[in-house]
Amino acid sequence: MFRLRAYGGLTLERDGAPYAGPAAQRRRLAVLAMIAASDTGVSRERLADYLWPDADHARGRHSLDDALSGLRRELRSDELFVGVATLRLNAEALGCDLADEAAALAAGEYERAAVLYVGPFLDGFYVPGVADFEQWVETERSQRARAHAHMLEGLAAEAAARNDPVAATRWWQRRVALDPLDTPATVGLLGALAAAGNPAEALRLARVHEALVRQELDANPGAEWIAVVDRLRAQLARPRASVTATSRSISVADGAPASVPAVISSAADEGHRTTAPSTLPSTHRRWQTRPVIAAALLILAALTSYNVWTRRRPLLQSASAASRSGVPVGRASVAVLPFANTSGDPADEHFSDGLTDELIGALSKVPGLKVTGHTSAFALKGRGLAVRTIADTLGVTTVLEGSVRRVGDRLKVTAQLVSADDNGVLWSEAYDRNLQDVFTVQEEIARAIVGALSPTLRGRVSPIGAIQPRDLATYELYLEGRYFVGRRTSGDLHRAADYFEQAVARDPAYAQAYAGLADAHMLLVLLADGPPREDVPLARAAAETAIRLDSTLAEAHATLGNIREAFDWDPHGADQESARAIALDPSYATARLYRGINLLNRGRFEDAVGELTRARTLDPLSAPVRMQLGRAYVSAHRPDEAIPILLTAVELNPQFAAAHVQLGEAYLQRGKSAEALAAFRRAVALSGARDSANLAYALALTGERGAAQAVLGALLAAPQRSYLPPVPMAKAYAALHDEDAAFAWLERGYGERAAQMRTIKVTPGFDPLHADRRWVPLLRRIGLEP
Numbered sequence: 001m002f003r004l005r006a007y008g009g010l011t012l013e014r015d016g017a018p019y020a021g022p023a024a025q026r027r028r029l030a031v032l033a034m035i036a037a038s039d040t041g042v043s044r045e046r047l048a049d050y051l052w053p054d055a056d057h058a059r060g061r062h063s064l065d066d067a068l069s070g071l072r073r074e075l076r077s078d079e080l081f082v083g084v085a086t087l088r089l090n091a092e093a094l095g096c097d098l099a100d101e102a103a104a105l106a107a108g109e110y111e112r113a114a115v116l117y118v119g120p121f122l123d124g125f126y127v128p129g130v131a132d133f134e135q136w137v138e139t140e141r142s143q144r145a146r147a148h149a150h151m152l153e154g155l156a157a158e159a160a161a162r163n164d165p166v167a168a169t170r171w172w173q174r175r176v177a178l179d180p181l182d183t184p185a186t187v188g189l190l191g192a193l194a195a196a197g198n199p200a201e202a203l204r205l206a207r208v209h210e211a212l213v214r215q216e217l218d219a220n221p222g223a224e225w226i227a228v229v230d231r232l233r234a235q236l237a238r239p240r241a242s243v244t245a246t247s248r249s250i251s252v253a254d255g256a257p258a259s260v261p262a263v264i265s266s267a268a269d270e271g272h273r274t275t276a277p278s279t280l281p282s283t284h285r286r287w288q289t290r291p292v293i294a295a296a297l298l299i300l301a302a303l304t305s306y307n308v309w310t311r312r313r314p315l316l317q318s319a320s321a322a323s324r325s326g327v328p329v330g331r332a333s334v335a336v337l338p339f340a341n342t343s344g345d346p347a348d349e350h351f352s353d354g355l356t357d358e359l360i361g362a363l364s365k366v367p368g369l370k371v372t373g374h375t376s377a378f379a380l381k382g383r384g385l386a387v388r389t390i391a392d393t394l395g396v397t398t399v400l401e402g403s404v405r406r407v408g409d410r411l412k413v414t415a416q417l418v419s420a421d422d423n424g425v426l427w428s429e430a431y432d433r434n435l436q437d438v439f440t441v442q443e444e445i446a447r448a449i450v451g452a453l454s455p456t457l458r459g460r461v462s463p464i465g466a467i468q469p470r471d472l473a474t475y476e477l478y479l480e481g482r483y484f485v486g487r488r489t490s491g492d493l494h495r496a497a498d499y500f501e502q503a504v505a506r507d508p509a510y511a512q513a514y515a516g517l518a519d520a521h522m523l524l525v526l527l528a529d530g531p532p533r534e535d536v537p538l539a540r541a542a543a544e545t546a547i548r549l550d551s552t553l554a555e556a557h558a559t560l561g562n563i564r565e566a567f568d569w570d571p572h573g574a575d576q577e578s579a580r581a582i583a584l585d586p587s588y589a590t591a592r593l594y595r596g597i598n599l600l601n602r603g604r605f606e607d608a609v610g611e612l613t614r615a616r617t618l619d620p621l622s623a624p625v626r627m628q629l630g631r632a633y634v635s636a637h638r639p640d641e642a643i644p645i646l647l648t649a650v651e652l653n654p655q656f657a658a659a660h661v662q663l664g665e666a667y668l669q670r671g672k673s674a675e676a677l678a679a680f681r682r683a684v685a686l687s688g689a690r691d692s693a694n695l696a697y698a699l700a701l702t703g704e705r706g707a708a709q710a711v712l713g714a715l716l717a718a719p720q721r722s723y724l725p726p727v728p729m730a731k732a733y734a735a736l737h738d739e740d741a742a743f744a745w746l747e748r749g750y751g752e753r754a755a756q757m758r759t760i761k762v763t764p765g766f767d768p769l770h771a772d773r774r775w776v777p778l779l780r781r782i783g784l785e786p
Contacts, residue, residue, distance in 0.1 A: 001707075002075050003095040004032055008119025011685050015710035016699060017692040018684055023074035026127050027051055028067050032089070033122060034133075036096045037140055041086035050133045110151055114174070115674045117148045118682070149178050149185075156188060165196035181213055183221045187228050194232060203232045211389060332457045333370035333396040334417070334449065336360045338381040340403040352404040353378075354479035355413070355442060359400070362446040364554075364587040368457045369450070372396055373589040373619030378486070379652070380621075391420030394620060398426065400449060411435045415445050417452050427452040436472055470507065477503040478513045485520055488527060496520040500542075511550035518543035518559045525755050526566075527658075531723050532753050536567045554585035562594045565601065567753050569783040574598050589619035593628060600632050601758045602784065608632050623653035631662050635762035639669040657687035661694050665764065673702040693728035697765055700735035708736060725749075727756035731765035742766075743774050750781060757782055 003013045010029050012019045022028070030051055034042050048060035055063060068087075072080050077093040091099045097116050104113035121141040127133055152175040159167035172189035179185065186209045193202035206229050213221050336359050341352040357374060364371045372394045380390060387399050402415035416428035427448055431441050450457075470478075481499035484492040500517035504510055521539035525532050540563050546556035561577030564570045578598060581591035592615035600608035612629040619625055626649035633642035643666045649659040664679035680698045683691035692711055699708035712732055715724060726749030733741035749757045760766050761784045769775050776786045 001095065004036055005097050005681070006033055006036060006122055007097050007117050008123050008682065009685060010122045010125040013681075013684075015714055016681070016684075016695050016707050017711050017714050021074050023071055026125075028071055029125070030127050030130075030133060031064070031067050032071065032094075033125075034136070035081065035087050036089045036094075036098050037121075038088070039102065041083055041088040043086050047087070050136060051127065051130055053130055053132060110155055112674070114148070114151055114155060114171075115678070117144075118678045120145060145178060149175055152178075153185070153188070156192065160192065160195070165192050168192040169196055180209075183209070183213065183225060186221075187225070190228055190232065199232045203229070206232060332368055332453050333372075334363065334398045334400055334453065335372040335377055335390060335394045335396045336363065337390070337399060337401045338378055339401075339413070339415075342403045342405045343407070345406075348404075348406050350479045350483040351406060351476070353483060354475075355404055355438065357482060358442045359446055359449075361585075362442065363449060364585045366450055366457070367586075369453065369587070370396065370618070371587040373587070373622060374486075375589075375623075376619045376621035387418045387423055388420055395617065396420065398453065400445075402445075406435065409435045411438055411441065413441050413445075417449055438472075438475075439468070439470070470510065474503050474506040474510065474513075477506065478510065478516065481513070481516050481520065485516060485523065488523065490524070490527075493520050493524045493527070497524070509549055511546045511553055511556070514542045514546035514549065515553050515556040515559065518546060518556065518563075522559055522562060532567060532755060536563065536753065539563060540567075552584055554581040554588045554591055557581035557584065558588065558591040558594050561591075561598070565594070565598045566755065566758055569753075569758060571598065571602060571783060587618055589615045589622060589625060592618065593622075593625050596632075597628055600628070600635060600762060603762055605632060605636050621652055623649045623656045623659060626652065627656065627659040627662055630659070630666065634662055634665045634669065634764065637669060637764060639666040642666040643670070655686055657683040657691055660686070661691060664694070664698055668698060668701055669764070677702065691728070693725070693732045696732040697728070697735045700732065705736060708732065725756065726752065726754045727760065727763075730760075731763065734766055734768050737768065739769060739772055742769060743772070743778070746778060750778070758784065761786075 001015060002019065003016075005011045005013065010033055012024045012029060012032070018024075031047060034047060034050065044061065044064060048055075048057075048064045052060040052063045068081065072078055075094060077090070079090050080093045082088045082090050089096060089099070101113050101116045104110070104116065121144045122137050123141075125137070152171050156168045156171035156175065159165075159171060169189065169192040172185065172192045175185045176182065176189050186205070190202040190206055193199070193205070206225075210221055210225075213219055336356055338356045339352045341349050356377070360371055360374055360377065363369060376394055380393070385393075390399050391397065397420055399418050399420060400415060401418065402413060405412040411431070411433050413431040413433075414429070415431075417426045418424070419426055429445070429448060431444070433441055477499050481496045481503065484496035484499065497517060497520040500513050500520060503513035504517065507513070518539045521535040521542065525535045525539070539559065543556050543560040543563065546553055547560065550556075557577045558581035561574045561581060564577055565574035568574075574594075575598070578591060578595040581588060582595065585591065592611050596608045596612035596615060599611060609629065609632050612625060612632060615625045616622070616629060626645050630642045630646035630649060633639070633645070643663070646659055646663040646666055649656060650663060653659065660679045660683040664676045664683070667673075667676035667679060676698055677695075680691065680695040684695050692715055696708040696711040696715075699705070699711065712729070715729075726745045730742045730745035730749065733739075733745060746757075746760070748754070760782075761779055779786050
């Protein structure tokens with residue numbers, strides 16, 4: 001069965017998996033979208049004019065007829081369209097989320113309709129050179145977003161009327177997610193939170209909203225806002241028992257949908273009095289271009305929700321203690337923001353980013369100094385946020401910012417260290433040097449920062465180690481590799497590996513380049529389904545070479561520890577490498593992330609969450625850290641704790657397929673089938689075969705066995721198919737109660753040393769296999785105790 005999905009993108013699926021045939025060509029998909037979006041039908045003339053604007057009337061109609069014929073042939077239905085001059089989509093021939101939404105609305109099933117809206121209409125889809133179609137998409141997207149917003153407001157009002165503040169909070173969360181700058185909608189969410197017995201959370205959100213409106217709109221929320229905030233303060237002033245005795249605490253991320261960002265509040269209630277702006281412009285399209293701002297400014301809700309739940313239950317007490325007050329601020333702490341590239345040439349971006357990375361690395365080795373991780377620092381790149389907002393977001397007391405300009409063989413660098421408390425400049429300097437002096441400049445800046453912060457550093461301040469000069473061309477190859485590693489797609493990772501290979505070919509003693517090469521090959525296996533037999537030996541050799549050249553490289557030890565755990569099945573070796581990496585660089589969040597994964601795979605939940613929570617503190621805007629923390633709760637069958645954290649991971653990186661998979665797992669545990677399947681389908685759209693198998697697993701668990709079997713059959717029958725990861729395939733067959741097939745795939749995974757094999761002990765999808773006599777011997781063969 002074919003199906004068209006128009007919310008959150010535009011994809012054509014066959015039996016639940018993305019379809020890549022001729023029918024999925026952009027212009028043919030656009031034809032389907034225009035017809036599917038209309039209740040009354042679309043004329044052939046309009047389709048031809050919109051999608052073939054440069055053709056004359058006859059050629060345009062001919063191209064349209066070819067497209068329609070091709071669609072009928074590809075989708076195997078002569079009845080795909082209804083009508084002759086005006087066309088409508090035959091819902092019996094092609095399923096579509098738009099038709100499902102219309103049917104739900106007609107039946108008065110508004111909650112079901114709301115769930116179907118998983119993102120803006122045709123989000124990210126375009127057809128080059130067709131301006132009229134683009135304008136139609138914009139209009140349709142805006143109208144559907146407004147209608148969805150009104151529906152969410154109605155559902156929230158209905159929940160409040162039946163005295164269900166938990167549901168009202170959930171619907172207002174969805175509404176605010178559509179436009180975080182909408183003050184009336186935020187007022188509704190504040191009221192729902194207060195009614196649910198959590199005025200403190202509401203007041204924190206109020207402070208964030210004020211800051212956000214001032215930052216983004218250069219305005220203030222309005223007179224009504226003052227009254228709302230005053231009521232919240234008055235409610236907080238009452239005895240706490242009268243507020244919380246009969247209501248469970250609700251956070252603004254509790255049970256939120258995948259599009260809801262988390263929230264970050266400032267450290268203190270400043271009690272701003274605000275006045276209304278004359279107008280609040282439409283923010284739908286603008287906000288879509290700033291997802292990282294939303295995530296960065298709005299992340300503490302997930303932390304707060306996590307605190308609420310850990311206080312209610314005893315599991316993993318060490319983790320709850322670490323995060324009880326949100327993002328902690330150390331006495332000596334700094335965020336190194338990406339230096340601005342002011343050369344005017346985008347090709348120099350990797351150079352300014354590289355300077356930032358080198359400074360993060362150098363400062364991270366200073367004992368007692370907390371340095372924000374790379375991911376979180378780069379998440380705020382170019383956002384123009386105030387220092388106070390950045391500091392509150394990242395949990396630091398100081399911010400280093402600057403610029404880099406290359407002019408011929410000259411290098412001009414400016415840098416300043418700013419205190420978050422009073423916005424005062426603690427240190428500043430400008431450098432005008434030869435380009436080859438970049439390494440000296442890095443060293444001087446790092447030493448100056450340590451000097452400025454030395455009064456707050458405990459104990460003896462260790463000097464910054466010398467930064468080894470390199471051949472400039474080799475160094476730039478290394479920086480290019482780091483740049484593409486950060487982009488994380490399969491193609492970019494292959495490009496990164498190529499740049500690192502060139503760097504080590506020019507300089508065989510370049511330890512950092514070998515460490516980067518190890519990262520690239522590992523990520524190709526873990527994120528891009530690279531065959532383990534090809535990439536893992538290359539990653540291992542590169543990591544070991546890096547350590548042999550420079551035994552103080554924390555990133556090389558961390559990567560080698562991950563290899564020891566995930567592919568060598570050597571927990572002792574993994575522990576040794578992880579401990580070494582953390583000792584060398586206590587601020588290196590990735591080392592703690594890998595250590596947390598290792599502990600989780602062995603079933604040591606308390607220790608794992610403690611380590612992952614520390615990683616989150618170091619790198620609060622890292623989607624992988626939050627995904628793994630969410631996976632810990634999914635593994636413990638604790639979906640209420642998992643969902644808010646995973647929603648934040650998805651918000652931080654909407655392209656992160658693994659976060660969507662774990663979110664789907666959590667929704668399955670909560671019995672929310674529609675939300676679960678939507679999450680798994682989003683993962684499929686992002687990653688392909690691996691998550692098609694995960695989708696088959698979800699379909700089987702939700703009773704759609706035929707669809708699950710069809711997805712697996714399509715994967716196995718696909719000509720020239722790509723590598724099929726054994727673990728997700730095994731999980732799908734376990735859900736279908738085909739234990740023999742499940743163990744056959746696990747045996748294949750054992751033989752291949754496949755990615756994720758060490759996760760099977762704690763993966764809920766394998767629970768049905770635990771009673772099988774083959775389970776315990778398999779665990780022991782891969783170094784896990786039952």
